[in-house]
Amino acid sequence: MQEQELLYLLMLHKMPGIGHINAKKLLQHFGSATALFQASTNDLKELDGIGSKRIKTLRDSAITKEAEDELNFIQSNNIKLSYFKDEDYPSRLKQCIDSPILLFSRGNINLKNKPVLSIVGTRQVTTHGIAFCEQLIEDLAPLNPVIVSGLAYGTDIVAHRAAIKFNLQTIACVAHGLNQIYPKVHQKYVSSIENNGGFFTDFCSDDTFDRNNFLSRNRIIAGLSEATIVIESAEKGGSLVTADIAHSYDREVFAVPGRPQDKFSKGCNMLIKQQKAQMITSAADLVYNLNWDIDxxxxxxxxxxxxxxxxxxxxxxxxxxxxxxxxxxxxxxxxxxxxxxxxxxxxxxxxxxxxxxxxxxxxxxx
Missing domain, CATH: 1.10.10.10 (Winged helix-like DNA-binding domain superfamily/Winged helix DNA-binding domain)
Structure with a gap:
């Protein structure tokens, strides 16, 4: 991809009020980001929903400067940038209507012809949840799946560590740019994760970290995978949001059942009761329900x-x-x-x- 087109794509990616669905519509209409930004004001006015405010944003020199800075950051820090129309863009994520037009990554990620599973759960994971997660990944290891999670406390980091332990690729989807790590205490896992997979995000390096970013991060976790597994969850929590997103993408969702009185089993039990998730008690359940072929x-x-x-x-x-x-x-x-x-x-x-x-x-x- 030519650098000018890449710069314009970064500008579109950073534009406030556009969103990924509308950005894709604009790219479809004009054929490229370059054609979009070089279009006349009259041509832009003919489009439904773009409005004078967004046209003004397209002409904003501040957006241009931010995109130039981001491009310099990418080129200086070994960041890979995947465009949603490119062949190397994750195929399952590409199928999602709200997938990002640009995906930033770092590490040694290879998703080609590999089963991809997302594992999520409460940050306050119990000893039972830890044991189940680790055993599940150990039992699945012969099938060489890629384990996706969100690098958060609790279930997420347990899943990443177990994948590394059993020599599986693991991908951490983060809610910030690749110039930082949250939580900071997980900085110690960065090297291992990059050696055994890597990081994905759709946030730029100058995006302000905000807890609201987790919703955007969760859609990538759900979109990358053919199935999402919820290990433990209270009645409300981010892992249930990820499960709902996966369900909306028509992906398989699995939940580990537990006793009704257990706080961190209530969310999983609810998903099963609402038929948003299938019950999983072992790796065999997953292999059977996903109809994975054994060699x-x-x-x-x-x-x-x-x-x-x-x-x-x-x-x-x-x-x-x-x-x-x-x-x-x-x-x-x-x-x-x-x-x-x-x-x-x-x-x-x-x-x-x-x-x-x-x-x-x-x-x-x-």
Whole structure:
């Protein structure tokens, strides 16, 4: 992209009162940002909804100076800028009507042909929520998903850390420009996140940080992913907003159920009750409901895999071989294993090409 067009796109991106939906309409009408800003006042007046105030903003030299400063910042700090019409713009985010016309990123992000999951939840995550989040990511690690979250306290940073621990890409979507980190205490994770993924934002470096920015940030978290998982939430909270946005994008939403009296289970239970989210109790639920394909080539190594199975995994294979297909609760009784542990075992066996899921949460030997 030519530098002049990039400068004009930054000017449009920074213009107050336009918004990403109207910006896309203007770009569609004129064909480019350069043509838009070089259009005559009479041509601009013919457009519905632009008005004299916005035309004046288009001519504002202060906006030009801000865009020039931002371009210098981008070029001096190894920031990547993705235009929503470019091939390297995240494909799922591109499908969202209010996706940003420009997306700023830094790090080593690669979303091509990869499953992408968003994990969100309360900032006051409980020990149960931490354990569930970490176990979920560990169990999903063989599928190599990209884990997206918001770098906030609590659930977000637990998800980022777990992804790094299991050598998965993780993307932190932030509510500010890439010249700062919020919260500052999470500065210590920046290097690890960039080495294992990176950062996304649609805020410029001179945008004033404001808590209202979180709503804009949340739509990117939801838009990047094929599914959003809510680990824990009170009756109100940012993670419920993200879930609502994901639901409005017609993306899958999952919520971890909990006891009705638990404060940070009420939001998840409500999402399930309102049928905005499916219940998730293990990684196997996610794999089954998203209909993720397991690599069939692994079937050729079943003999070698069986030798390396744990005793519990061998027990499950033996019982399924004896009784044929079985529903997970019945299999739990036959094997004498708790359901949550059995779900993890079945996922590992499925990844190894030894078992396959069937409708009704049943499984059988391949």
């Amino acid at each position: 069939t080539k692994k079937k050729n190594t079943q003999t070698q895999l069986f030798i390396s199975l744990t005793d519990d995994e061998k027990l499950v294979v033996q019982k399924l071989t004896e009784i044929g297909k079985a529903e997970i609760d019945a299999l739990s009784l036959v094997c004498g294993l708790p359901t949550h542990k059995l779900s993890s075992i079945l996922l590992n066996l499925e990844l190894g090409g030894l078992v396959r899921p069937l409708p009704g949460k049943q499984f059988e030997i391949i």
